[in-house]
Each structure stands twice: as C-alpha cells, then as structure tokens.
Amino acid sequence: MHHVSNPGATRICFIRHGETDWNVARRIQGHTDIPLNKTGRAQALAMAFNAAHHRFHAIYSSDLLRATETAQVLAQREDQAVKLFPQLRERHYGVFQGITAAEGAVLYPEAYAHYVARDLEYDFERGESLHDLADRVGEGVDWLLRHHSGQTLAVVSHSGVLDVIYRRATGRPLHTPRDFVIPNCALNWFHFDGQGWHLDVWADRHYLHDVLTESPE
Template sequence: MPRAAAIPLPMPQITHIVLIRHGETDWNRERRLQGQLDVPLNPQGQEQAAQLGKALAGERFDAVYASDLSRAKQTAQALADEVGTTVRDDAGLRERHYGQFEGLTYAEVAEQHPAEFDAWQNRVPEFAPPGGETLTEFHERAVQTALRLIRRHPGERIALVSHGGVLDCLYRHANAMTLTEPRRHELRNASINRLSSDGHQLTVLHWGDVAHLDLLVLDEVDRRVP
C-alpha cells in the first residue's frame, strides 16, 4: 500500500514584543531602592514617557500591558494614548520585592546590611533581602509572566511596560545567561527593546534604543557599587 503523506506540523505564530522600562523617578536619581513601593514618575520621567509614546505612535499594538505600579502605568498610559488603546495591569510585571531594602539608598543598604548587601551585589541566586524575593524566585516570576501574556497574543504585537529588573530577567532568558553573570546590557529609563517569541523562548531583536529621548537617561543601578 502507498505510504500516507506526512501531515506538516503547523508553524509557530511569532509574537512581537516591545519591552519598555518605566520613565525616571526621583528615587532613580537618588539611587534609592524602589522595589515594589509605588513611586510615581518625576517631571523628567513624564517627559520621557511622552517622547516614548510619540516615537511609537505610528506602530500597531494589539495590547499594552504594564506593571500595576504607578511609574510603569504612567509610562504605559502615554503610549496607550498615542496608539488608541487601554493599559492592562498585571502585578506579575512588578519589580523584584526587596523587602527591608526598599526605601533605602544603595549606600544605606551597604552601611546597615553589609553582609546582605554583599550577597545582593554578588548576585547570589538564593539570597533574599529580609522580607523579599530571591533572585531565582524573581526571575521565574518575570519570565513566566511575560510568556503567559505573550501566549495570549500569538502572531500579534504587544507592549510590556515594566521595570529594570524585569528587563534584565527577560534579556538573560533570551540569551541563556546565568543569574550570576555580571550585567553588561543596558536597562535605561523609557528605552525601547524589541523581542520576538513563539510563546516558549524569547529572542532579542534590538536592545536599548533611546534615540527618541532628548534628555539624560539613567541606567538601572544594580551593578556593584564602589
């Protein structure tokens, strides 16, 4: 008997993602840990968000998602207003929970919690600031949240507006970087970062675009502090 023809497997539908870090806050400028405390954008951050929205105004978005913290929601709203959609909140896109570190400057953490500061700066995966998340827990939450939202939109285009730590987790996942490797990629306020995904793996297409901003742009200060 003739062999039956093989049925071709369906090609995965690729989702395109614009990943955005929120605009600047006063605590960014003060090198003060925000974590999951709800700190709004400062005037410069509001202007960054407006410039971001205008830069992306000509693009189509099937959904805009944001962390439910004000600094991310305000940034996402500036984009949503330009592209004619609404912002959908998701707490899974929040920054890492830094527990007792939150509200302190980096210098204050180093002075008040020297052993914990050293473990944090050395990216010990199972270290958690008192009352906070381990790096492993945070990475798992950030990646799984992003993939969950991506799977809602196969073949579509979405924006995810989040925080520097979340951007770092997704960049590491896409590039198969370990949690302990020093960070060399930028995590700038209101930057445009483009990725694609089949719903399982992330691919970085373009990273760290701040050409749309005419203001000083700060980087996430999670690298070792002298």
C-alpha cells in the same frame, strides 16, 4: 528595523518606566509606589511618539505607578486602555527598599554581600530572591504568549524584570554581573517563535537625546 524570520512569531516591546526622583537619588524602589518626575513624564512622551506607529494589539503594564503612568502616555496615543499585569512588577527588595545600595552596605552588610554576589536564593529578609523573580517573570511572559499568539504587544515594566528577560533571551546566567544598560523609556524588542525567546533590538533610545536621562544602573 525589527527583523523577525518567522512571520507568525509573537513580538513584545518591553519598556522600562520613565525616571523617578528615587532613580535620581539612586534609592532602590522595588514595590514602593513612586510616581514619575518631570523628566520621566517627558521621556514617556518621547517614547510614545516614537513607538506609536507600531500598532500594538495590546498594551500591558506593571501595576506600580511609575509603570502605569508611562504606559498610559503610550496608550493615549494608541487610543487603547492599559491592561494592568502585576506578574511583571519590580522585584521586592525587602529591607533594601527605600535606601541606596551604599546605605545598604553600611546598614545591612551581610545582605549587601548577597546583593553584590547576585545570590540567586537570597530574598532580602522577606523580599524576593532572584530565583523567585525569574520564575515569576517567566510565568508572566508565558501567559502573554498564550493569550496573544502572533500579535505585537507593548509591556511597561522595570529594570529587574527586563534584566531577567534579557538574560533568558541571550543565555546570560542570572548570577553573573550585569554588563548591559537598562535605560528609562528605551524600546527593547523581542520575538517568541515557539523555539525560544529572541532579542531583536535592545535599548533603542535615539529619541531621548533631548531628554535628560538618569544613569541606568
């Protein structure tokens, strides 16, 4: 299923955390620490059951609760400990954290215009710009590659982080509109062979068909 031409390549399965109540309400979470809801816990269980046979050498997670709760379910099946990795936490959305995009359009129309345009340098008033996020994510993935060369890892993170990784692997510019889904608890497989980042499987979620999933925007 996951075809890698170079047997010495490092393989990483990136997983977005399970659903939260703020996902359902379409509130922008950013660094706000929101736990999984009931559906999110069910998604994590289904994901862990499906992914456990891959025999990960290590399981990493963003240090935000919704990610660590998801990772812990997988780690328990693998009989491993979760390694916290703040480098791959979600983007900080500044003044947009805790509100919906629609509310942001009314409360902060200038900020909303930058948001919709995917302005690479806009930081939501003391939040984090797309440019800074991409740098942080790149440094984080490079650290994992240096410390786990040739191994297979699982990393639980967030939609903003996975957006950056997908674009880097496929050559899509950061400033272009997102035209791909990032579902909760789907498996997203990449390999890294010293020549670049390569996408193998995106948004594998066949095991979630019996679990209600939120719209993955």
